[in-house]
Amino acid sequence: MKAKRAWLAGFLFAPLVLAGCWDRREINDVAFVMATGFDKVGDNYRVSIQVPLPSQLGGIGGSGGGGGTSGEKSWYVESMTGKTVREANEKQQSSLSRQLYYAHRRVLLIGEEAAREGVKQYMDIIARIPQNRLGTFVMITKGETRNVLNTEQSIEQFPAEMMRELAQNSMRKPRTAKHFIETLLSDGIDPIAPAFEVAKTQSGSGKEKTTIKLSGMAVFKEGKLAGILNEDDSKGMLVVMNQALQPLYVLPAPKGKGEISVLLQNVDTDIHPEFQGGKLKMRLKIRGRGSVLENSSDYDMTAQSNLEALEMQLDLQMQKTILHTIDLLRKEYQSDPIGFGDTVYREFPDQWKKLRQDWQSHYEAMSVEVISQIHIVHTGSINLPFGYKEGEIKR
Amino acid sequence: MTQSSSIRKSHTGDEKLSSALEENHELFVNAFKHCSDLVFREIEFEQERAFLVFLDALIKADDLHENALKPLLLHVKRLDAVDETSTQDLEQRVITLSQVLKIDKQQDAINAVLDGNAVLFLDGCPEALILSATGGTRRGVEEPATEAVIRGPREGFTESLSVNLGLLRFKIKSASLKTRSFSIGEHTKTRVLLCYMENLVDPAVIEEVHKRLERIKIDGVLESAYIEEFIEDQPYSPFPQMQYSERPDTIAAQLLEGRFAIFVDGTPFVLTGPVTFWQFLQASEDYYERYIVANLLRWLRYVFLFLALYLPALYIAVTTFHQDMLPTSLLLSVATARESIPFPAIVEAFIMEIAFEALREAGIRLPKTVGQAVSILGALVIGQAAVQAGIVSAPMVIIVSLTGIASFTIPRYNASIAVRMLRFPMMVAAGLFGVFGLVIATMLLTVHLCHLRSFGVPYLSGITPFNKTELKDILVRTPWWNQTKRPSTFSKKNRKRLRSLKPSPENGSGGDA
Numbered sequence: 001m002k003a004k005r006a007w008l009a010g011f012l013f014a015p016l017v018l019a020g021c022w023d024r025r026e027i028n029d030v031a032f033v034m035a036t037g038f039d040k041v042g043d044n045y046r047v048s049i050q051v052p053l054p055s056q057l058g059g060i061g062g063s064g065g066g067g068g069t070s071g072e073k074s075w076y077v078e079s080m081t082g083k084t085v086r087e088a089n090e091k092q093q094s095s096l097s098r099q100l101y102y103a104h105r106r107v108l109l110i111g112e113e114a115a116r117e118g119v120k121q122y123m124d125i126i127a128r129i130p131q132n133r134l135g136t137f138v139m140i141t142k143g144e145t146r147n148v149l150n151t152e153q154s155i156e157q158f159p160a161e162m163m164r165e166l167a168q169n170s171m172r173k174p175r176t177a178k179h180f181i182e183t184l185l186s187d188g189i190d191p192i193a194p195a196f197e198v199a200k201t202q203s204g205s206g207k208e209k210t211t212i213k214l215s216g217m218a219v220f221k222e223g224k225l226a227g228i229l230n231e232d233d234s235k236g237m238l239v240v241m242n243q244a245l246q247p248l249y250v251l252p253a254p255k256g257k258g259e260i261s262v263l264l265q266n267v268d269t270d271i272h273p274e275f276q277g278g279k280l281k282m283r284l285k286i287r288g289r290g291s292v293l294e295n296s297s298d299y300d301m302t303a304q305s306n307l308e309a310l311e312m313q314l315d316l317q318m319q320k321t322i323l324h325t326i327d328l329l330r331k332e333y334q335s336d337p338i339g340f341g342d343t344v345y346r347e348f349p350d351q352w353k354k355l356r357q358d359w360q361s362h363y364e365a366m367s368v369e370v371i372s373q374i375h376i377v378h379t380g381s382i383n384l385p386f387g388y389k390e391g392e393i394k395r
Numbered sequence: 396m397t398q399s400s401s402i403r404k405s406h407t408g409d410e411k412l413s414s415a416l417e418e419n420h421e422l423f424v425n426a427f428k429h430c431s432d433l434v435f436r437e438i439e440f441e442q443e444r445a446f447l448v449f450l451d452a453l454i455k456a457d458d459l460h461e462n463a464l465k466p467l468l469l470h471v472k473r474l475d476a477v478d479e480t481s482t483q484d485l486e487q488r489v490i491t492l493s494q495v496l497k498i499d500k501q502q503d504a505i506n507a508v509l510d511g512n513a514v515l516f517l518d519g520c521p522e523a524l525i526l527s528a529t530g531g532t533r534r535g536v537e538e539p540a541t542e543a544v545i546r547g548p549r550e551g552f553t554e555s556l557s558v559n560l561g562l563l564r565f566k567i568k569s570a571s572l573k574t575r576s577f578s579i580g581e582h583t584k585t586r587v588l589l590c591y592m593e594n595l596v597d598p599a600v601i602e603e604v605h606k607r608l609e610r611i612k613i614d615g616v617l618e619s620a621y622i623e624e625f626i627e628d629q630p631y632s633p634f635p636q637m638q639y640s641e642r643p644d645t646i647a648a649q650l651l652e653g654r655f656a657i658f659v660d661g662t663p664f665v666l667t668g669p670v671t672f673w674q675f676l677q678a679s680e681d682y683y684e685r686y687i688v689a690n691l692l693r694w695l696r697y698v699f700l701f702l703a704l705y706l707p708a709l710y711i712a713v714t715t716f717h718q719d720m721l722p723t724s725l726l727l728s729v730a731t732a733r734e735s736i737p738f739p740a741i742v743e744a745f746i747m748e749i750a751f752e753a754l755r756e757a758g759i760r761l762p763k764t765v766g767q768a769v770s771i772l773g774a775l776v777i778g779q780a781a782v783q784a785g786i787v788s789a790p791m792v793i794i795v796s797l798t799g800i801a802s803f804t805i806p807r808y809n810a811s812i813a814v815r816m817l818r819f820p821m822m823v824a825a826g827l828f829g830v831f832g833l834v835i836a837t838m839l840l841t842v843h844l845c846h847l848r849s850f851g852v853p854y855l856s857g858i859t860p861f862n863k864t865e866l867k868d869i870l871v872r873t874p875w876w877n878q879t880k881r882p883s884t885f886s887k888k889n890r891k892r893l894r895s896l897k898p899s900p901e902n903g904s905g906g907d908a
Contacts, residue, residue: 017827024715024826026739027730032718054730103719104726131719157727 028054031098034075035107035160037145038122040114041081047088048079048109048146049100050160057157075158077149085125102131107160107167108138108177109145109196115218115225123184126177134178137167140218140225142197151198153211166214167194171243184223187356188341192237193218195228219335226333229325236325239318240284240338242269248293251317254309256394258297262290262314264374273344275351280366282340286318291378295385300393302383307376315372322370330363340366410501416444416518419504423448426505433508436464440471444518447526453511455530462491463513463526482522485515494527509584529557536562539641539663541808547683551641556586556660559643563590563656566647571595574658577608585616588658595653597887600669600850604655619659619666628848633816635809636849638674639664645679653886669852669885672844673869675810676700686874693872696804703801703814707744708825708833710794714740716829732788741826743787747795748818750777755799856884 037048056074078096082088093100108126110119119138126132141148149159156162168174175192183191199213217234219226229237238244250261267288274281290311292301301307329335341359345352355362385393413419420435427433436447445467449459466489486495498504499522504514511529536558539551552559560574571593579587589608591601607626616622619639627636640646641663646656649667657666676696681689713720714729721729736743754773758766778796781787798818805811817840824832847854857865865882867873876896883890 024739025718027714027718027726027733028736030718030730032723032726032730034723052727052730054727054734057727057731101718104723106723133719 025099025101029098030101031096032104033100033102034105034158035109035149035163036102036105037079037109037111037141037149038085038114039111039144039146040117044081044083045085045088045114046079046081046144046146047085047092048077048149049089049092050075050077050149050158051096051098051100052076052158073152075160077146079146085122102129103133105133105136106164108136109141109148109163110138110193110225111145112140112142112195112225112228113144115140115220118224119220120184120223123177123181127181132177134176134181136177137164137174138177138180138191138193139163139167140193140195140228142195142215142228148196148198148212151210151212154203154209155211159212162212163196166196166212169245170194170214170217171238171241172245173243183337183339184220186342188336188343188345188352188359189339190220190222190226190335190337192220192337217337219329219333219337221333221335226335229328232321233325233328236318236322237329237337239264239267239286240269240271240322240326242267249290249314249317251310251313253295253297253299253394254306254313256298258295258299260292260297260299260310261294262310262374262376263293264288264290267374271338271340271343273340273347275348280344280355280362282343282366282368284322284368284370286322286370286372286374288374290314290374290376292376292380295380298385298388298392298394300384300395301376301379303395306395307379311374311376314374314376318372318374319370322372323368326368334360334364336363412499412501412504412516412521412523414519414521416446416516419516419523420446422501423505423508427508438464438467445516447513447515448508449513449528450508450511453529453531454513455528458492458528458530459513459526463515463528466491481517482520482524485517486524490524490526492526492528496525496527497522498525499523506584533558542640542642542645542679544678544680544683547679548642548644550643552643552646552663552665554661554663556588556658559658559663559665560588560590562643563646563650566643567592567650572650575605579608579611579613579622580616581612581614583615583617583661586660587616587622589655590650590658591655592650592653594889595651595881595886596655597653597885600885601655603850604657604668608657616659616661618662619657619664622657622659623666628850629846632843632847633813634672634844634847634854635675635807635813636670636847636854637666637668638670638807639666639809641665642679648679648682652881669850670854671849671852671856671884672810672854673857675807676805677868677872678806681872682875686872689872696806699801699804700814703798703805703811704818705821705833706798706801707748707794707818708821708836709830710791711740711744711822712825712829712833715826720830729788729790732790735785736788737786739826740791741822743791744794744822744826745819747777747787747791748798748822751795751799752815852884857882 031051033049033051035050037050039046039048052075053073078092080088080091082091089100108122110122126134126136148163151159153159153162156165173179175194180191180193183189195215195218196212197215199211199215201209201211203209216229216231217237218228219237235244235247239247244264244267247264247267248261249264250259252258253260265288267286269287270285272283272285274283295301299306299310301310326338329337336359340363341352341356344355413422423433423435430450432451434447434449434451436449438445438447447459447463467485471485471489482497486497498507504523504525507514507525511531513526513528515524515526517523533555534553536550536553538549542551550562552562564572569592573591573593575589577587577589578584587608589601589604604626608622611622611625613621613625623637623639624630629636638649640649646665646667650656654667654669657668659666676693678692681693684692714733718726733740738746750773754769754777758769761769777787778792782789782792802811802815805814821833821836824836826832828835844854845859853860856862857869862883864880865884867878868882876893876898879893879895880890881892
């Protein structure tokens with residue numbers, strides 16, 4: 001009886017062990033895709049992937065082996081075209097001795113041209129296969145993605161890492177693929193994505209170098225790229241979206257000549273939709289605290305009245321720029337990344353049912369009021385403008 | 396049963412002693428043929444003859460000389476008449492040794508000699524006197540080598556049973572500390588004592604242990620491990636089901652919690668039971684240091700117990716199956732380090748773990764001076780050269796060393812080696828199935844631990860079956876004034892340990908506050 005049971009246990013255990021290791025995959029046999037770029041070439045997709053080359057990364061074990069094909073670069077970009085993205089991936093795999101592995105992809109680039117034709121099909125790939133991380137950042141590149149992926153920049157190990165860090169620092173809650181997909185599928189709000197481009201910089205030695213630059217925010221309309229906001233407009237949009245990290249405003253001094261830089265902290269924007277005589281009106285209330293980082297003017301802020309004048313100046317400038325941004329969004333790009341439609345839906349669900357049919361016309365027609373109340377709480381550890389004699393300071 | 400003297404009577408071997416001196420002499424000569432250390436000391440009184448017999452090395456010669464031979468030779472001129480009363484006469488009036496016993500069986504006489512007593516035979520008397528002058532050289536009381544403490548008693552048990560019992564009696568001055576004596580081992584006739592606090596222990600457990608001890612038939616008992624293997628509940632388990640200690644304070648603490656202790660002559664290691672798993676993670680210093688620090692250290696041990704069991708397995712699982720579980724930058728570091736390594740992670744792990752175990756094994760038995768050389772060799776060769784040669788990766792070395800350190804944090808060595816051993820099946824499971832394998836192995840392990848009993852007490856007592864009061868000494872170590880009850884798993888009756896006497900300035904100075 002005992003022997004029988006031992007045999008039975010052995011037989012039951014054997015298939016377990018025999019079946020083991022079936023998806024074993026050593027780290028050395030995997031190519032970790034750090035970034036993927038999607039472009040359109042005619043009807044075909046061009047897919048570019050960036051994989052790190054561990055043998056080029058340095059470290060004790062790695063220095064001996066290696067012998068990479070790509071010179072000193074610690075990464076490698078492979079680009080292929082195909083009828084679908086997966087077909088292109090398949091072609092890439094056939095020229096890669098290591099298995100493509102997407103779980104560590106943190107950056108998903110979509111070329112500007114491809115994005116104008118629509119981004120929905122790329123989101124399908126992300127959502128369908130669990131190996132893809134929803135924490136990936138979706139980004140737009142000016143020009144072909146492989147150019148950006150191939151940019152040699154000096155700061156981070158990989159271009160993908162550079163873009164990821166830049167995107168992470170671009171707003172309070174960086175927009176991941178999950179968020180992108182959510183807004184893409186929601187009514188009354190459109191997704192945004194940071195846009196990158198290759199830029200030239202001068203290094204200290206005067207040698208010209210390339211780098212990757214965050215050049216603003218891309219806005220979408222109905223799943224297609226509508227346009228890329230410049231830095232000022234992006235700032236205004238992020239302030240309204242409550243996503244601006246610490247926006248810096250540079251304003252002319254209320255009196256005298258020169259500029260004053262104010263850094264805003266704890267900016268909080270409330271959007272109140274209301275109906276006035278059947279017409280939609282948006283009231284944006286922006287509150288926050290600011291501190292003066294730099295005063296290159298001859299303006300003296302020690303007096304309370306002067307500080308208030310500066311606050312007034314700041315409020316006025318913010319109102320102006322934000323109104324300009326909103327007008328740009330609704331009239332030129334016809335895109336609603338701030339989610340005005342969504343706020344109407346939340347506050348007045350019944351009216352939204354009627355409005356959503358031709359939301360675009362209501363969006364363009366609605367009146368917008370911006371109330372900005374920024375309180376400057378710090379003027380720094382020196383009170384008076386620096387380097388001016390007593391008589392020269394404008395009080 | 397309470398017999399703590401070194402004289403014992405056997406209940407078997409019924410041949411009586413002869414009253415003829417020559418026959419008794421013959422008995423010993425035959426029984427101890429070719430035993431050069433047997434000594435006969437002939438004594439002649441005016442009319443009667445007598446002899447003392449003993450084993451040379453086991454006797455305290457001074458004692459025997461001062462308290463037996465001298466009085467006999469100086470004071471006894473003539474025995475009135477040799478009969479039954481003459482031995483009693485000698486015992487009561489002449490011999491000044493404190494322990495003397497009358498016997499009349501052959502086997503008892505031989506056993507007494509073997510135990511280190513002298514036996515006195517009188518011509519014409521069918522009885523003999525055992526004179527207890529046990530001596531022989533034994534190690535003195537020293538600091539225990541395997542259980543060092545920073546704060547706490549420094550004395551440790553020795554190889555002498557009577558010294559050990561004395562050390563315990565110094566701690567527990569109570570008549571309810573009972574000691575049942577056994578003689579186990581056909582040839583060694585090792586004295587084994589079962590000790591317990593009569594008013595605290597579960598009597599059923601004691602009866603069970605008594606039964607199990609009596610059933611042991613073996614030719615020799617050289618260490619308490621012999622006893623342990625005969626009386627444990629689950630002989631195939633890797634986990635120890637009895638604890639051992641060479642610290643009298645640890646043993647006293649166990650007895651006061653309602654456990655029993657088994658002393659074995661010839662070893663400083665005293666067994667205790669029943670045990671729970673958690674006990675192996677409790678160090679005696681947990682109770683001697685301030686309880687807040689003790690808690691921190693105890694949790695550190697729990698964390699490192701986990702590491703000791705799982706860390707290499709987890710590393711294998713993550714690097715060969717679940718690369719998505721590592722943060723990207725960490726993964727790239729690992730990938731870089733592993734780039735030129737020719738082996739799969741599991742092979743690498745086995746190489747390193749086995750090398751480490753060998754290193755440790757080599758270090759244990761080597762003389763201290765050579766041991767250092769081994770550790771330098773190991774650290775240099777395995778730690779550095781192997782990494783630089785690209786045979787093992789640096790992360791693996793870190794993992795193995797961390798695991799090694801983790802297994803040293805388990806205070807009880809027998810539990811530590813169990814965990815050390817179980818690490819290997821874990822690594823195999825992780826190499827085969829990744830984290831799924833680890834989960835399955837953990838489930839099997841948990842089932843086994845839940846199934847395990849130590850003298851009827853579930854191995855995981857306190858957690859499962861759950862017991863709130865016992866958590867006070869498992870997950871945390873609450874201060875002594877808060878541990879008002881004894882653990883119920885060991886002590887069924889008399890559970891109240893103390894009234895809560897939380898100290899504060901108000902109820903510090905006397906009074907019944």
